[in-house]
Amino acid sequence: MNVRRLIPATALVASVALGAAALTACSGASAAGSGKDGKLDVMASFYPMQFLAEQIGKDHVKVSTLTKPGVEPHDLEITPKQTGQLGEADVVLYLKTLQPAVDKAVAQSGVKNIVDAGTLTKLEAHGTSGHAHEGEGEAGHDHGHGEAGEDPHIWLDPAKYAEVAKGVGAALEKADPDHAADYRKNTDELVGKLTALDTEFEDGLKNTASKTFITTHSAFGYLAERYGLDQEGISGVDPESEPSPARMKELQALAKQENVSTVFFETLASDKTAQSLATDTGLKTDVLDPLEGITGKSQGADYFEVMRSNLKNLQKALGAK
Structure with a gap:
Protein backbone atom coordinates (compact mmCIF):
# COMPACT_ATOMS: atom_id res chain seq x y z
CA MET A 1 0.00 0.00 0.00
CA ASN A 2 2.83 2.38 0.87
CA VAL A 3 4.49 1.73 -2.47
CA ARG A 4 1.28 2.32 -4.35
CA ARG A 5 0.75 5.62 -2.51
CA LEU A 6 4.33 6.74 -3.25
CA ILE A 7 3.99 6.33 -7.01
CA PRO A 8 1.10 8.78 -7.45
CA ALA A 9 2.84 11.31 -5.19
CA THR A 10 6.02 11.11 -7.25
CA ALA A 11 4.00 11.49 -10.43
CA LEU A 12 2.27 14.51 -8.95
CA VAL A 13 5.59 16.22 -8.20
CA ALA A 14 6.79 15.55 -11.74
CA SER A 15 3.54 16.86 -13.15
CA VAL A 16 3.80 20.09 -11.15
CA ALA A 17 7.40 20.58 -12.28
CA LEU A 18 6.44 20.07 -15.92
CA GLY A 19 3.52 22.44 -15.54
CA ALA A 20 5.74 25.12 -14.02
CA ALA A 21 8.23 24.74 -16.83
CA ALA A 22 5.47 25.03 -19.42
CA LEU A 23 4.07 28.14 -17.68
CA THR A 24 7.51 29.73 -17.68
CA ALA A 25 7.94 28.98 -21.37
CA CYS A 26 4.54 30.44 -22.21
CA SER A 27 5.15 33.62 -20.24
CA GLY A 28 8.49 34.04 -21.99
CA ALA A 29 6.90 33.61 -25.40
CA SER A 30 4.26 36.26 -24.74
CA ALA A 31 6.53 38.72 -22.96
CA ALA A 32 6.32 41.12 -25.90
CA GLY A 33 2.61 41.73 -25.34
CA SER A 34 1.24 42.68 -21.94
CA GLY A 35 -2.38 42.19 -22.97
CA LYS A 36 -4.30 38.98 -22.29
CA ASP A 37 -4.33 38.28 -26.02
CA GLY A 38 -0.52 38.52 -26.22
CA LYS A 39 -0.65 41.55 -28.53
CA LEU A 120 12.31 60.54 -36.47
CA THR A 121 12.46 63.38 -39.00
CA LYS A 122 13.78 66.94 -39.13
CA LEU A 123 11.54 69.56 -37.53
CA GLU A 124 11.55 73.08 -38.93
CA ALA A 125 10.13 76.45 -37.97
CA HIS A 126 7.32 77.74 -40.15
CA GLY A 127 5.71 81.14 -40.12
CA THR A 128 3.21 81.98 -42.82
CA SER A 129 4.68 82.21 -46.29
CA GLY A 130 8.14 82.14 -44.74
CA HIS A 131 7.83 85.42 -42.83
CA ALA A 132 6.27 86.66 -39.61
CA HIS A 133 3.26 88.95 -39.39
CA GLU A 134 2.26 91.43 -36.75
CA GLY A 135 1.16 89.53 -33.65
CA GLU A 136 2.64 86.25 -34.87
CA GLY A 137 6.35 85.61 -35.40
CA GLU A 138 8.11 83.29 -32.98
CA ALA A 139 5.81 84.16 -30.09
CA GLY A 140 2.90 82.94 -32.13
CA HIS A 141 4.44 79.49 -32.21
CA ASP A 142 4.19 78.90 -28.46
CA HIS A 143 0.90 77.05 -28.84
CA GLY A 144 1.75 73.43 -29.44
CA HIS A 145 5.25 74.04 -30.76
CA GLY A 146 8.70 73.14 -29.54
CA GLU A 147 11.97 74.97 -29.23
CA ALA A 148 12.45 78.02 -31.45
CA GLY A 149 9.00 77.69 -33.00
CA GLU A 150 9.43 74.20 -34.46
CA ASP A 151 6.37 73.13 -36.40
CA PRO A 152 5.04 69.70 -35.27
CA GLU A 200 0.19 62.67 -56.54
CA PHE A 201 0.60 65.96 -54.66
CA GLU A 202 3.70 66.94 -56.61
CA ASP A 203 2.06 66.28 -59.97
CA GLY A 204 -1.31 67.71 -58.94
CA LEU A 205 0.09 71.02 -57.68
CA LYS A 206 2.84 71.53 -60.25
CA ASN A 207 0.91 73.89 -62.51
CA THR A 208 -1.50 76.22 -60.70
CA ALA A 209 -2.78 79.74 -61.39
CA SER A 210 -1.91 80.78 -57.83
CA LYS A 211 0.60 79.49 -55.28
CA THR A 212 -0.93 81.16 -52.21
CA PHE A 213 -3.59 79.69 -49.96
CA ILE A 214 -5.21 81.18 -46.87
CA THR A 215 -6.15 78.95 -43.94
CA THR A 216 -7.40 79.48 -40.39
CA HIS A 217 -4.86 77.07 -38.91
CA SER A 218 -1.20 77.43 -39.92
CA ALA A 219 -0.68 73.67 -39.94
CA PHE A 220 0.40 73.29 -43.55
CA GLY A 221 3.92 74.70 -43.50
CA TYR A 222 5.60 71.41 -44.41
CA LEU A 223 3.06 70.71 -47.15
CA ALA A 224 3.49 74.20 -48.60
CA GLU A 225 7.27 73.94 -48.53
CA ARG A 226 7.27 70.49 -50.14
CA TYR A 227 5.10 71.52 -53.09
CA GLY A 228 6.23 75.10 -53.66
CA LEU A 229 3.18 76.83 -52.17
CA ASP A 230 2.77 79.82 -49.81
CA GLN A 231 0.65 79.32 -46.68
CA GLU A 232 -1.01 82.39 -45.19
CA GLY A 233 -2.58 81.73 -41.77
CA ILE A 234 -5.37 83.91 -40.45
CA SER A 235 -4.70 83.20 -36.78
CA GLY A 236 -1.28 81.61 -36.69
CA VAL A 237 -0.88 78.16 -35.21
CA ASP A 238 -3.84 78.38 -32.81
CA PRO A 239 -7.06 77.79 -34.77
CA GLU A 240 -9.17 79.33 -31.99
CA SER A 241 -7.29 82.64 -31.63
CA GLU A 242 -8.72 85.91 -32.96
CA PRO A 243 -6.75 87.66 -35.71
CA SER A 244 -6.02 91.37 -35.32
CA PRO A 245 -7.86 93.90 -37.51
CA ALA A 246 -4.50 94.71 -39.10
CA ARG A 247 -3.98 91.06 -40.03
CA MET A 248 -7.46 90.83 -41.59
CA LYS A 249 -6.78 93.98 -43.63
CA GLU A 250 -3.44 92.56 -44.75
CA LEU A 251 -5.08 89.31 -45.88
CA GLN A 252 -7.75 91.18 -47.82
CA ALA A 253 -5.04 92.98 -49.79
CA LEU A 254 -3.07 89.76 -50.23
CA ALA A 255 -6.10 87.90 -51.58
CA LYS A 256 -6.47 90.46 -54.38
CA GLN A 257 -2.76 90.62 -55.11
CA GLU A 258 -2.19 86.84 -55.22
CA ASN A 259 -5.41 85.90 -57.02
CA VAL A 260 -6.68 83.93 -53.99
CA SER A 261 -10.15 82.45 -54.50
CA THR A 262 -10.73 80.47 -51.31
CA VAL A 263 -10.34 80.71 -47.54
CA PHE A 264 -9.82 77.33 -45.93
CA PHE A 265 -11.12 76.21 -42.55
CA GLU A 266 -10.86 72.88 -40.73
CA THR A 267 -13.29 70.34 -39.32
CA LEU A 268 -12.27 70.37 -35.62
CA ALA A 269 -12.33 74.15 -35.07
CA SER A 270 -14.73 77.05 -35.65
CA ASP A 271 -15.00 78.46 -39.17
CA LYS A 272 -15.96 81.90 -37.85
CA THR A 273 -12.75 83.69 -38.87
CA ALA A 274 -12.71 82.06 -42.30
CA GLN A 275 -16.33 83.05 -42.93
CA SER A 276 -15.64 86.59 -41.75
CA LEU A 277 -12.68 87.04 -44.11
CA ALA A 278 -14.52 85.41 -46.99
CA THR A 279 -17.51 87.73 -46.52
CA ASP A 280 -15.29 90.82 -46.43
CA THR A 281 -13.36 89.83 -49.56
CA GLY A 282 -16.00 88.03 -51.59
CA LEU A 283 -14.06 84.75 -51.44
CA LYS A 284 -15.33 81.19 -51.22
CA THR A 285 -14.68 78.86 -48.27
CA ASP A 286 -13.63 75.21 -48.31
CA VAL A 287 -12.10 72.58 -46.03
CA LEU A 288 -8.37 71.94 -45.64
CA ASP A 289 -8.14 69.28 -42.96
CA PRO A 290 -5.03 69.20 -40.71
CA LEU A 291 -5.89 65.56 -40.00
CA GLU A 292 -5.56 65.78 -36.24
CA GLY A 293 -8.58 63.50 -35.89
CA ILE A 294 -11.19 61.68 -37.97
CA THR A 295 -14.89 62.33 -37.37
CA GLY A 296 -18.14 61.89 -39.25
CA LYS A 297 -17.54 65.35 -40.74
CA SER A 298 -14.15 64.42 -42.20
CA GLN A 299 -13.84 64.23 -45.98
CA GLY A 300 -12.64 60.64 -45.84
CA ALA A 301 -12.43 57.64 -43.53
CA ASP A 302 -8.65 57.56 -43.02
CA TYR A 303 -5.40 59.46 -43.58
CA PHE A 304 -5.11 58.68 -47.28
CA GLU A 305 -8.72 59.55 -48.13
CA VAL A 306 -8.60 62.88 -46.27
CA MET A 307 -5.23 63.81 -47.77
CA ARG A 308 -6.58 63.17 -51.26
CA SER A 309 -9.59 65.37 -50.42
CA ASN A 310 -7.14 68.06 -49.32
CA LEU A 311 -5.31 67.74 -52.63
CA LYS A 312 -8.54 68.02 -54.60
CA ASN A 313 -9.62 71.13 -52.62
CA LEU A 314 -6.20 72.76 -53.08
CA GLN A 315 -6.23 72.06 -56.81
CA LYS A 316 -9.66 73.67 -57.13
CA ALA A 317 -8.73 76.72 -55.03
CA LEU A 318 -5.35 77.29 -56.72
CA GLY A 319 -6.59 76.76 -60.26
CA ALA A 320 -4.60 73.63 -61.08
CA LYS A 321 -4.13 73.05 -64.81
Whole structure:
Protein backbone atom coordinates (compact mmCIF):
# COMPACT_ATOMS: atom_id res chain seq x y z
CA MET A 1 0.00 0.00 0.00
CA ASN A 2 2.83 2.38 0.87
CA VAL A 3 4.49 1.73 -2.47
CA ARG A 4 1.28 2.32 -4.35
CA ARG A 5 0.75 5.62 -2.51
CA LEU A 6 4.33 6.74 -3.25
CA ILE A 7 3.99 6.33 -7.01
CA PRO A 8 1.10 8.78 -7.45
CA ALA A 9 2.84 11.31 -5.19
CA THR A 10 6.02 11.11 -7.25
CA ALA A 11 4.00 11.49 -10.43
CA LEU A 12 2.27 14.51 -8.95
CA VAL A 13 5.59 16.22 -8.20
CA ALA A 14 6.79 15.55 -11.74
CA SER A 15 3.54 16.86 -13.15
CA VAL A 16 3.80 20.09 -11.15
CA ALA A 17 7.40 20.58 -12.28
CA LEU A 18 6.44 20.07 -15.92
CA GLY A 19 3.52 22.44 -15.54
CA ALA A 20 5.74 25.12 -14.02
CA ALA A 21 8.23 24.74 -16.83
CA ALA A 22 5.47 25.03 -19.42
CA LEU A 23 4.07 28.14 -17.68
CA THR A 24 7.51 29.73 -17.68
CA ALA A 25 7.94 28.98 -21.37
CA CYS A 26 4.54 30.44 -22.21
CA SER A 27 5.15 33.62 -20.24
CA GLY A 28 8.49 34.04 -21.99
CA ALA A 29 6.90 33.61 -25.40
CA SER A 30 4.26 36.26 -24.74
CA ALA A 31 6.53 38.72 -22.96
CA ALA A 32 6.32 41.12 -25.90
CA GLY A 33 2.61 41.73 -25.34
CA SER A 34 1.24 42.68 -21.94
CA GLY A 35 -2.38 42.19 -22.97
CA LYS A 36 -4.30 38.98 -22.29
CA ASP A 37 -4.33 38.28 -26.02
CA GLY A 38 -0.52 38.52 -26.22
CA LYS A 39 -0.65 41.55 -28.53
CA LEU A 40 1.70 44.50 -28.20
CA ASP A 41 -0.16 47.23 -26.32
CA VAL A 42 0.48 50.55 -28.10
CA MET A 43 -0.78 53.88 -26.76
CA ALA A 44 -0.89 56.65 -29.37
CA SER A 45 -1.28 60.32 -28.47
CA PHE A 46 -3.58 61.29 -31.36
CA TYR A 47 -4.80 60.14 -34.78
CA PRO A 48 -1.67 60.45 -37.00
CA MET A 49 0.28 58.36 -34.46
CA GLN A 50 -2.60 55.90 -34.08
CA PHE A 51 -2.79 55.43 -37.85
CA LEU A 52 0.91 54.57 -38.10
CA ALA A 53 0.69 52.03 -35.28
CA GLU A 54 -2.36 50.36 -36.82
CA GLN A 55 -0.93 50.25 -40.34
CA ILE A 56 2.46 48.88 -39.25
CA GLY A 57 1.37 46.71 -36.34
CA LYS A 58 -1.82 45.28 -37.86
CA ASP A 59 -2.82 42.00 -36.12
CA HIS A 60 0.16 42.02 -33.75
CA VAL A 61 -0.81 45.18 -31.87
CA LYS A 62 -3.68 46.57 -29.84
CA VAL A 63 -3.76 50.34 -30.39
CA SER A 64 -5.44 52.86 -28.08
CA THR A 65 -5.45 56.64 -28.42
CA LEU A 66 -5.49 59.39 -25.81
CA THR A 67 -7.32 61.83 -28.10
CA LYS A 68 -10.83 60.70 -28.92
CA PRO A 69 -12.46 61.57 -32.28
CA GLY A 70 -13.75 65.14 -32.36
CA VAL A 71 -11.39 66.43 -29.65
CA GLU A 72 -8.97 69.20 -30.69
CA PRO A 73 -5.58 67.59 -29.84
CA HIS A 74 -3.89 70.83 -28.72
CA ASP A 75 -6.48 71.26 -25.95
CA LEU A 76 -6.42 67.68 -24.64
CA GLU A 77 -6.52 67.14 -20.88
CA ILE A 78 -5.44 63.72 -19.56
CA THR A 79 -7.73 61.91 -17.12
CA PRO A 80 -6.36 59.83 -14.21
CA LYS A 81 -7.71 56.71 -15.97
CA GLN A 82 -5.78 57.57 -19.14
CA THR A 83 -2.64 58.19 -17.11
CA GLY A 84 -2.99 54.69 -15.69
CA GLN A 85 -3.54 53.17 -19.13
CA LEU A 86 -0.50 55.03 -20.42
CA GLY A 87 1.68 53.49 -17.72
CA GLU A 88 0.56 49.98 -18.66
CA ALA A 89 1.39 50.29 -22.36
CA ASP A 90 4.22 48.34 -24.01
CA VAL A 91 4.90 51.21 -26.42
CA VAL A 92 3.94 54.88 -26.26
CA LEU A 93 3.90 56.78 -29.56
CA TYR A 94 3.52 60.56 -29.37
CA LEU A 95 4.71 63.86 -30.82
CA LYS A 96 6.44 65.95 -28.19
CA THR A 97 5.35 69.61 -27.75
CA LEU A 98 2.08 69.19 -29.69
CA GLN A 99 0.12 68.28 -26.55
CA PRO A 100 1.62 69.57 -23.27
CA ALA A 101 -0.65 67.38 -21.12
CA VAL A 102 0.55 64.27 -22.98
CA ASP A 103 4.19 65.30 -22.61
CA LYS A 104 3.79 65.52 -18.84
CA ALA A 105 1.96 62.18 -18.58
CA VAL A 106 4.51 60.39 -20.79
CA ALA A 107 7.41 61.73 -18.73
CA GLN A 108 5.82 60.27 -15.59
CA SER A 109 4.70 56.98 -17.16
CA GLY A 110 7.83 54.90 -16.67
CA VAL A 111 7.16 53.06 -19.96
CA LYS A 112 10.27 51.47 -21.45
CA ASN A 113 9.49 51.96 -25.15
CA ILE A 114 8.64 55.63 -25.72
CA VAL A 115 8.75 56.95 -29.28
CA ASP A 116 8.75 60.70 -29.98
CA ALA A 117 7.83 61.04 -33.66
CA GLY A 118 9.52 64.43 -33.77
CA THR A 119 12.91 62.73 -33.40
CA LEU A 120 12.31 60.54 -36.47
CA THR A 121 12.46 63.38 -39.00
CA LYS A 122 13.78 66.94 -39.13
CA LEU A 123 11.54 69.56 -37.53
CA GLU A 124 11.55 73.08 -38.93
CA ALA A 125 10.13 76.45 -37.97
CA HIS A 126 7.32 77.74 -40.15
CA GLY A 127 5.71 81.14 -40.12
CA THR A 128 3.21 81.98 -42.82
CA SER A 129 4.68 82.21 -46.29
CA GLY A 130 8.14 82.14 -44.74
CA HIS A 131 7.83 85.42 -42.83
CA ALA A 132 6.27 86.66 -39.61
CA HIS A 133 3.26 88.95 -39.39
CA GLU A 134 2.26 91.43 -36.75
CA GLY A 135 1.16 89.53 -33.65
CA GLU A 136 2.64 86.25 -34.87
CA GLY A 137 6.35 85.61 -35.40
CA GLU A 138 8.11 83.29 -32.98
CA ALA A 139 5.81 84.16 -30.09
CA GLY A 140 2.90 82.94 -32.13
CA HIS A 141 4.44 79.49 -32.21
CA ASP A 142 4.19 78.90 -28.46
CA HIS A 143 0.90 77.05 -28.84
CA GLY A 144 1.75 73.43 -29.44
CA HIS A 145 5.25 74.04 -30.76
CA GLY A 146 8.70 73.14 -29.54
CA GLU A 147 11.97 74.97 -29.23
CA ALA A 148 12.45 78.02 -31.45
CA GLY A 149 9.00 77.69 -33.00
CA GLU A 150 9.43 74.20 -34.46
CA ASP A 151 6.37 73.13 -36.40
CA PRO A 152 5.04 69.70 -35.27
CA HIS A 153 2.66 69.10 -38.22
CA ILE A 154 5.02 66.66 -39.96
CA TRP A 155 2.30 64.18 -40.97
CA LEU A 156 0.86 66.65 -43.52
CA ASP A 157 3.96 66.14 -45.65
CA PRO A 158 3.72 62.55 -46.99
CA ALA A 159 7.50 62.35 -47.42
CA LYS A 160 8.17 63.33 -43.81
CA TYR A 161 5.38 61.05 -42.60
CA ALA A 162 7.12 58.20 -44.44
CA GLU A 163 10.32 58.95 -42.50
CA VAL A 164 8.36 58.79 -39.26
CA ALA A 165 6.75 55.51 -40.38
CA LYS A 166 10.18 53.94 -40.80
CA GLY A 167 11.15 54.96 -37.28
CA VAL A 168 7.91 53.65 -35.81
CA GLY A 169 8.41 50.36 -37.63
CA ALA A 170 11.90 50.02 -36.16
CA ALA A 171 10.55 50.76 -32.68
CA LEU A 172 7.88 48.05 -32.96
CA GLU A 173 10.52 45.59 -34.19
CA LYS A 174 12.62 46.32 -31.12
CA ALA A 175 9.67 46.01 -28.73
CA ASP A 176 8.40 42.79 -30.33
CA PRO A 177 11.29 41.06 -32.14
CA ASP A 178 9.27 37.86 -32.69
CA HIS A 179 7.21 39.70 -35.32
CA ALA A 180 9.98 41.91 -36.70
CA ALA A 181 9.65 40.55 -40.25
CA ASP A 182 5.94 41.44 -40.37
CA TYR A 183 6.55 44.94 -39.02
CA ARG A 184 9.24 45.46 -41.64
CA LYS A 185 6.95 44.26 -44.44
CA ASN A 186 4.06 46.45 -43.27
CA THR A 187 6.35 49.46 -42.95
CA ASP A 188 7.62 48.99 -46.50
CA GLU A 189 4.04 48.78 -47.79
CA LEU A 190 3.01 51.95 -45.95
CA VAL A 191 6.09 53.87 -47.09
CA GLY A 192 5.29 52.81 -50.67
CA LYS A 193 1.76 54.23 -50.36
CA LEU A 194 3.06 57.46 -48.85
CA THR A 195 5.62 57.81 -51.63
CA ALA A 196 2.83 57.41 -54.20
CA LEU A 197 0.76 60.04 -52.37
CA ASP A 198 3.73 62.40 -52.42
CA THR A 199 3.93 61.96 -56.20
CA GLU A 200 0.19 62.67 -56.54
CA PHE A 201 0.60 65.96 -54.66
CA GLU A 202 3.70 66.94 -56.61
CA ASP A 203 2.06 66.28 -59.97
CA GLY A 204 -1.31 67.71 -58.94
CA LEU A 205 0.09 71.02 -57.68
CA LYS A 206 2.84 71.53 -60.25
CA ASN A 207 0.91 73.89 -62.51
CA THR A 208 -1.50 76.22 -60.70
CA ALA A 209 -2.78 79.74 -61.39
CA SER A 210 -1.91 80.78 -57.83
CA LYS A 211 0.60 79.49 -55.28
CA THR A 212 -0.93 81.16 -52.21
CA PHE A 213 -3.59 79.69 -49.96
CA ILE A 214 -5.21 81.18 -46.87
CA THR A 215 -6.15 78.95 -43.94
CA THR A 216 -7.40 79.48 -40.39
CA HIS A 217 -4.86 77.07 -38.91
CA SER A 218 -1.20 77.43 -39.92
CA ALA A 219 -0.68 73.67 -39.94
CA PHE A 220 0.40 73.29 -43.55
CA GLY A 221 3.92 74.70 -43.50
CA TYR A 222 5.60 71.41 -44.41
CA LEU A 223 3.06 70.71 -47.15
CA ALA A 224 3.49 74.20 -48.60
CA GLU A 225 7.27 73.94 -48.53
CA ARG A 226 7.27 70.49 -50.14
CA TYR A 227 5.10 71.52 -53.09
CA GLY A 228 6.23 75.10 -53.66
CA LEU A 229 3.18 76.83 -52.17
CA ASP A 230 2.77 79.82 -49.81
CA GLN A 231 0.65 79.32 -46.68
CA GLU A 232 -1.01 82.39 -45.19
CA GLY A 233 -2.58 81.73 -41.77
CA ILE A 234 -5.37 83.91 -40.45
CA SER A 235 -4.70 83.20 -36.78
CA GLY A 236 -1.28 81.61 -36.69
CA VAL A 237 -0.88 78.16 -35.21
CA ASP A 238 -3.84 78.38 -32.81
CA PRO A 239 -7.06 77.79 -34.77
CA GLU A 240 -9.17 79.33 -31.99
CA SER A 241 -7.29 82.64 -31.63
CA GLU A 242 -8.72 85.91 -32.96
CA PRO A 243 -6.75 87.66 -35.71
CA SER A 244 -6.02 91.37 -35.32
CA PRO A 245 -7.86 93.90 -37.51
CA ALA A 246 -4.50 94.71 -39.10
CA ARG A 247 -3.98 91.06 -40.03
CA MET A 248 -7.46 90.83 -41.59
CA LYS A 249 -6.78 93.98 -43.63
CA GLU A 250 -3.44 92.56 -44.75
CA LEU A 251 -5.08 89.31 -45.88
CA GLN A 252 -7.75 91.18 -47.82
CA ALA A 253 -5.04 92.98 -49.79
CA LEU A 254 -3.07 89.76 -50.23
CA ALA A 255 -6.10 87.90 -51.58
CA LYS A 256 -6.47 90.46 -54.38
CA GLN A 257 -2.76 90.62 -55.11
CA GLU A 258 -2.19 86.84 -55.22
CA ASN A 259 -5.41 85.90 -57.02
CA VAL A 260 -6.68 83.93 -53.99
CA SER A 261 -10.15 82.45 -54.50
CA THR A 262 -10.73 80.47 -51.31
CA VAL A 263 -10.34 80.71 -47.54
CA PHE A 264 -9.82 77.33 -45.93
CA PHE A 265 -11.12 76.21 -42.55
CA GLU A 266 -10.86 72.88 -40.73
CA THR A 267 -13.29 70.34 -39.32
CA LEU A 268 -12.27 70.37 -35.62
CA ALA A 269 -12.33 74.15 -35.07
CA SER A 270 -14.73 77.05 -35.65
CA ASP A 271 -15.00 78.46 -39.17
CA LYS A 272 -15.96 81.90 -37.85
CA THR A 273 -12.75 83.69 -38.87
CA ALA A 274 -12.71 82.06 -42.30
CA GLN A 275 -16.33 83.05 -42.93
CA SER A 276 -15.64 86.59 -41.75
CA LEU A 277 -12.68 87.04 -44.11
CA ALA A 278 -14.52 85.41 -46.99
CA THR A 279 -17.51 87.73 -46.52
CA ASP A 280 -15.29 90.82 -46.43
CA THR A 281 -13.36 89.83 -49.56
CA GLY A 282 -16.00 88.03 -51.59
CA LEU A 283 -14.06 84.75 -51.44
CA LYS A 284 -15.33 81.19 -51.22
CA THR A 285 -14.68 78.86 -48.27
CA ASP A 286 -13.63 75.21 -48.31
CA VAL A 287 -12.10 72.58 -46.03
CA LEU A 288 -8.37 71.94 -45.64
CA ASP A 289 -8.14 69.28 -42.96
CA PRO A 290 -5.03 69.20 -40.71
CA LEU A 291 -5.89 65.56 -40.00
CA GLU A 292 -5.56 65.78 -36.24
CA GLY A 293 -8.58 63.50 -35.89
CA ILE A 294 -11.19 61.68 -37.97
CA THR A 295 -14.89 62.33 -37.37
CA GLY A 296 -18.14 61.89 -39.25
CA LYS A 297 -17.54 65.35 -40.74
CA SER A 298 -14.15 64.42 -42.20
CA GLN A 299 -13.84 64.23 -45.98
CA GLY A 300 -12.64 60.64 -45.84
CA ALA A 301 -12.43 57.64 -43.53
CA ASP A 302 -8.65 57.56 -43.02
CA TYR A 303 -5.40 59.46 -43.58
CA PHE A 304 -5.11 58.68 -47.28
CA GLU A 305 -8.72 59.55 -48.13
CA VAL A 306 -8.60 62.88 -46.27
CA MET A 307 -5.23 63.81 -47.77
CA ARG A 308 -6.58 63.17 -51.26
CA SER A 309 -9.59 65.37 -50.42
CA ASN A 310 -7.14 68.06 -49.32
CA LEU A 311 -5.31 67.74 -52.63
CA LYS A 312 -8.54 68.02 -54.60
CA ASN A 313 -9.62 71.13 -52.62
CA LEU A 314 -6.20 72.76 -53.08
CA GLN A 315 -6.23 72.06 -56.81
CA LYS A 316 -9.66 73.67 -57.13
CA ALA A 317 -8.73 76.72 -55.03
CA LEU A 318 -5.35 77.29 -56.72
CA GLY A 319 -6.59 76.76 -60.26
CA ALA A 320 -4.60 73.63 -61.08
CA LYS A 321 -4.13 73.05 -64.81
